[in-house]
Amino acid sequence: MYQYDAIDRQLINERVDQFRDQVRRWKAGELTDDEFRPLRLQNGLYIQRHAPMFRIAVPYGMLNAAQLRTLAHVARTYDRGYGHFTTRHNLQLNWPKIEDVPDILAELAKVEMHAIQTSGNCLRNITTDQFAGVAADEIIDPRPLAEILRQWTTFHPEFAFLPRKFKIAISGTQEDRAVTWFHDIGLQLKLVDGQVGFTVIVGGGLGRTPIRGQVVRDFLPWQDILSYCEAILRVYNRYGRRDNAYKARIKILVQALGVDAFRDQVEAEWAHGKDGPMTIPQAEYDRVAAHFTAPAYESLPTVDAGFSAKISEEKAFARWVDRNTHAHKVNGYAAVTLSLKPQGIAPGDITSDQMDAVANLADQYSFGELRISHEQNIILADVRQADLYDLWQQARAVGLATPNIGLLTAIICCPGGDFCDLANAKSIPIANAIQARFDNLDYLFDIGEIDLNISGCMNACGHHHVGHIGVLGVDKNNDEFYQVTLGGRQGNAAKLGKVIGPSFSAGEMPDVVEKIIQVYLDNRHEDERFLDTFDRIGIDPFKNRVYEGRAHGKAKAAAKEIA
Amino acid sequence: MSQLIKQQALAVDTWKMLEIADGETPETVPLPEGDILFPLAVWQARKTEIISCHKRIGLILQPDEPVEDIAGDLDYFIVIAVNFPKFVDGRGYSTASLLRQRYQYQGELRAVGDVLHDQLFYLKRVGFDAWVLKDGKDAVNAIQTAFSTFGDVYQASTSQPEPFFRRRAA
Structure with missing residues (x-):
């Protein structure tokens, strides 16, 4: 690194x-x-x-x-x-x-x-795919350009006092894992006729006004990324709204102007900066990229015999391998996710002792490096298949081997009302209550892949809009309630979930989630994930089951209120 | 008492801002003698008159006033002041960058308004060379420390037109 x-x-x-x-x-x-x-x-x-x-x-x-x-x-x-x-x-x-x-x-x-x-209202941390550099579906490793962008954002003198915060995500894979459609700038690396460049997406965001970003430039050569970002930021710094913090993100400016007029302004601005000093020289790219070369991988068989034996011997290990390990581009290696989503812990929390343990695991099994995912887990990216069993046992001993990645209990969750001043409602207890309800592993595995995301307020730090099931904490007359959305998703087909209806009390939430899951289990075809069934049957069967027996008049009134 | 900082020292400020009182308009406001910072609307309405009676002309720009409007007039100005009504309003940084880098404005570029110690470094980088520090703030300490917070910078800007990656020793 x-x-x-x-x-x-x-x-x-x-x-x-x-x-x-x-x-x-x-x-x-x-x-x-x-x-x-x-x-x-x-x-x-x-x-x-x-x-x-x-x-x-x-x-x-x-x-x-x-x-x-x-x-x-x-x-x-x-x-x-x-x-x-x-x-x-x-x-x-x-x-x-x-x-x-x-x-x-x-x-x-x-x-x-x-x-x-x-x-603050400035250029924030650059985020990317947690499997950068090792993903089997990677086109270009995004990390060198992410580091070059990090340096460009650091103490940028012109853009330290923007109308509002500004977030950039960069992805270099076939399947977007960096939520690029929902960032102020989303950058998707691609290869066109042998040339590396970006599709530049602007004006996405979750929060109070969730909007999917729009393509401002289909292909931008990588050398131009800093000058192009400067053009975008200058247009935003000058013309983004400053009279109302809720309307100050760049997504509002893009909506107000329309993407075509916004693009015209950016391109007119960029005409001045293009080919200027901020153009990235090959030598600078090479200097930074030299830090991200592949570690000293061994030449290994595709399948390790001892590893295969352990999988058939121990179901618990097999489950963990199934959920928490990921395809690696090098034979005989796997990327491993250490789950920070065990039952009863605030999702994403980790103790100092666990951090020390993970550091040791990284040294022992993964070239001394690790990554953090936007799903709030830790990734050891370069583990030999032959070491997975030992790693699993050690991770399990420190509570970091819950086999639930991609499953219902691997909840994305913000700190919520327990810690955050902005929150309308607590989020951690909701996550914990749902985890407790679905603590049977056979059942959890049977339910299969599903993203459940919880935010304690409409600022959406828990990315509830893009959860297959999204939960949003709302305040009603000083009481905490929870609004449920279905069908949201990240990735290439990223979209926002739909509100199912009136909100629920905290105590109702485990039942609500269980009913939603039950509708899926009753209706699914073989090999259908939750999202596939949802896309096929639509929101109504879920709505009907969840609100069955509830006071219609009241539910109707509340539904109006939400609308 | 205005605290004008220029060339690493406190300086005497001879410039006064023309205020448009109630009942006056840019077309009717009397034009005083001396070193005057004219609001953009007055300059646009009375350009010929101002040029005929003032040898030294100053302009004051508000955050939402586009520099493109005066791009052809820059040779007339000895001073352009950019107002920061609140220090968190960052539009003036783009105003300065454009004046210096795109339109090659060579005169004094002065930050006025809510101008504070901790913004001076960035203000200098985008091209300001004069600052009226907010009343009550410690100008001596600001002069001694605020312009040298960082010994180098990554990006290209007015004060350093080459980004660090182009100056890196091979």
């Missing part, structure tokens, strides 16, 4: 000094709270429900073992011994002290980590 050189190191060290001085001036009353707010946000620091919340960047999801050990140490020393992986390649701490944050940043800087621009 990428290793810092002199300038990268210098800049993050100077950033630590800068923030230390800003905290000092704020404490001394030289900076007002309003003046300090964007400065701390651009260093990942929120003031939250119980305490500050501190968001550390894991750029495009890549970590090495030493970095994870530092995260474990930081969480243990400055917080309560755990952290939370978010849906955008960040680790959040829920209980740090503001005064400690400069010291935390200094510890992070030693292992080439930071919290730069993880919050």
